[in-house]
Amino acid sequence: MVGVSDAQILQMPGAEDSQTGEVAVPGDGPSWSDQVGLALEFLRHRALGEYRVDAFGFDPELNDSVLMAALRPLYRHWFRVEVRGIEHIPAEGGALVVGNHAGTIGLDTAMVQLAILDEHPAHRHLRTLGGEFLFSLPFVGMLARKAGATLACTPDAERLLRAGELVAVWPEGYKGTGKRFSERYRLQRFGRGGFVSAALSTGVPIVPCSVVGSEEIYPMIGNARLLARLFGLPYFPITPTFPWLGPLGVVPLPSKWVIEFGEPIDTAAFGSAAADDPMLVFEITDQVRETIQHNLYRMLVRRRGLFR
């Protein structure tokens, strides 16, 4: 894995008219003055608003140069994420990644996004779907949109898939992230199968994604319902360190993560009219859920330990 953050910064448009510093030493990577020039170029874009945001609020420049770069140390050094089956993610065209959701605050979405950006040969952007609650939150909702997330609803999912984007959804929602530690790696109900009808109507493959390691980062041993209601949250987590240790309690435990993408499930063969067949939608929903659950159990059996 080469320094993707550097690579992304080099790709930024308008870099050729940078007039700072001397001539670069050939064959020796970007020189200090070139790097300074590029960084200032980036800052100038940001200061003058000279960048593009798509209809969903995705800001690729900010995402690649700042947001993903900020998460990369967590990904590489803290969780030491290992990725398997990346070849199951298509190099182009629409596809729907469906994953298990865990870990109290849902860091798994960001880690899967970064896994595909860094490890996939095409360095694809993963467009994640989130609940309404996420977008009602200040800062978190804003950053999620800038990182390519949008509301988990049929119109948005289908619009992204039709545009050939790689989309991801975590159908367990808050039931997945807010479950007790004793229920770890047990998949919760998979919503109403809306994601399956979106995949059927656009004819894109569904790629099951199983994540091991995410459950242990904040082992939720209790839920303070009263506090949750007070703050308008879906749940208020109590972990061995939170809220007892204050700010230290928000440091996630350094569990070892494995992200595994399974064999894609083809939906194009059913035809787009199949999206209106609730029986088929339920069947495929169950099939996807069973696949992810099965892979999780298999990965857990082979696991050497929580932290290595």
Add this chain to the structure above:
Amino acid sequence: MARVVLVTGVSRYLGGRMARILTDDPAIERVIGVDVVAPTGDIGGADFVRADIRNPIIGKVLATAEVDTVVHMGVIATPRQAGGRTPMKEINVIGTMQLLAACQKAASVTKLVVKSSTSVYGAGPGDPALFTEDMEPRHPPTGGWAKDSVEVESYVRGLARRRPDLTVSTLRFANFLGPTANTPMAQYFSLPVIPTVWGYDARLQFVHEDDGLEVIRRATVEAHPGIYNVAGEGVLSLSQAIRRAGRVEVPIWSPLVGVAGRWVRRGGFADFSPEQIRLLTHGRAVDITRLTTRFGFTPRFTTEQAFDDFVHARRLNNVLSPDLVSGAETVAGRILSGWSA
């Protein structure tokens, strides 16, 4: 097809310009402009009738002039334009009811064009990225101009039901911006420091005034029944727009935004109504596929171009100008390159 056209809201900038555009069309015999107050600007060759659309006199105008096309641009966006929220609501809602009642009675009327707003979709965290014309609002507007627009549209639907022979075009416009239109958004972006809601960055869309007027003109002289979203392609995020305008953003903690909004409004600096605040918090964008395909018009200005045209025409770029930023970049580059030497 349109011979005699009646335009409401003609004393304000967009209505006046629309009247001018229509009088320049040789196929149109007569343009009648109606408003509560006398026009301050040029309305071209249009005949002005000072009539409150809130009273039944409008019916007599329609009948005696044998009006065949009514262009309703009389919905007011801010209380300041009407002298308070109560007269604003009366002009918007009761005025529209009177106008539509008159249209229903007048046999000569065959076409109705209504300037509505994308604000009917509301704004909130549960909104899809882009609204199409068939979608119901997830967070329906609760007050102000947006709610008036919802009510106006519902009366228009009622009329279309009762007079199925009418060609009714409902045009939902994104916020107008351009070199001259003095819209609430134009006032907002002209503030030297721009208050925003802390922790949120709304997606915004604008329609250039020339494009907006062209859509109304085509709906008037051609036949485009139905509801159409009208906006420049693409979106700008609020923070990006502020930077492009060379302004300084002042984020305000959301519980205090309401108070700050009242303060800004009372000071007469800009309209910062609760509806506007919701828009500036959660943003809103619409799908214009129906406009480009069925209506057959693609706005010449994208959202970004409409905004830039507004910024350049008003010479807004004076607080944090591109020259200043480029200068700072050059100086910082020299200093930092010097370090390594």
